[in-house]
Amino acid sequence: ETGVTQTPRHLVMGMTNKKSLKCEQHLGHNAMYWYKQSAKKPLELMFVYNFKEQTENNSVPSRFSPECPNSSHLFLHLHTLQPEDSALYLCASSQDERGLGNLGTEAFFGQGTRLTVV
Amino acid sequence: GQNIDQPTEMTATEGAIVQINCTYQTSGFNGLFWYQQHAGEAPTFLSYNVLDGLEEKGRFSSFLSRSKGYSYLLLKELQMKDSASYLCAVVIRGGGFKTIFGAGTRLFVKA
Numbered sequence: 001e002t003g004v005t006q007t008p009r010h011l012v013m014g015m016t017n018k019k020s021l022k023c024e025q026h027l028g029h030n031a032m033y034w035y036k037q038s039a040k041k042p043l044e045l046m047f048v049y050n051f052k053e054q055t056e057n058n059s060v061p062s063r064f065s066p067e068c069p070n071s072s073h074l075f076l077h078l079h080t081l082q083p084e085d086s087a088l089y090l091c092a093s094s095q096d097e098r099g100l101g102n103l104g105t106e107a108f109f110g111q112g113t114r115l116t117v118v
Numbered sequence: 119g120q121n122i123d124q125p126t127e128m129t130a131t132e133g134a135i136v137q138i139n140c141t142y143q144t145s146g147f148n149g150l151f152w153y154q155q156h157a158g159e160a161p162t163f164l165s166y167n168v169l170d171g172l173e174e175k176g177r178f179s180s181f182l183s184r185s186k187g188y189s190y191l192l193l194k195e196l197q198m199k200d201s202a203s204y205l206c207a208v209v210i211r212g213g214g215f216k217t218i219f220g221a222g223t224r225l226f227v228k229a
Contacts, residue, residue: 109153
């Protein structure tokens with residue numbers, strides 16, 4: 001148990017569906033992240049939130065829409081996805097003391113949501 | 119550009135020692151992480167090096183040479199449970215901090 005919980009663990013959705021991934025951290029961290037992990041490829045940073053403000057969007061298609069209502073919760077809203085979006089989506093949190101964002105400190109990861117787009 | 123290289127797969131025997139290498143070409147280096155990820159699970163933190171040298175933590179040690187752009191993770195007294203992917207991640211600084219992950223090394227420990 002890392003203190004970061006993601007739901008659901010598995011999700012199968014059609015290309016016309018709308019779904020949301022949820023992440024909750026119980027560590028009191030001020031920064032949260034969405035990563036995409038595809039088979040045999042490096043972890044790809046998608047979004048960074050620092051003190052609930054989005055500080056980075058790594059050219060992610062608009063069919064992925066993040067939401068951070070407070071420093072403990074992070075959502076990833078999905079709509080009209082493509083089969084190539086099938087991957088493991090990982091949420092992480094860290095304590096970013098300097099407010100500069102982006103995993104300059106140890107990150108705690110959730111177990112991920114295994115997404116399959118059919 | 120920023121680039122991190124690690125071997126794709128390695129196999130070692132239970133009880134042995136294995137060294138997983140990571141080389142990087144980055145600008146604004148600000149530290150290097152190693153994470154362990156078992157299949158279907160979250161990556162978990164193993165080590166963080168920012169200065170040259172060896173950091174030892176139980177059976178695991180991590181080494182960094184900034185001048186060579188090189189790090190390794192050393193696992194001693196291998197156990198079956200050490201079978202996992204090992205991710206090298208470099209922190210770079212340029213405006214803010216950014217962490218770039220390597221593709222990971224899958225380690226198979228056999229009896």
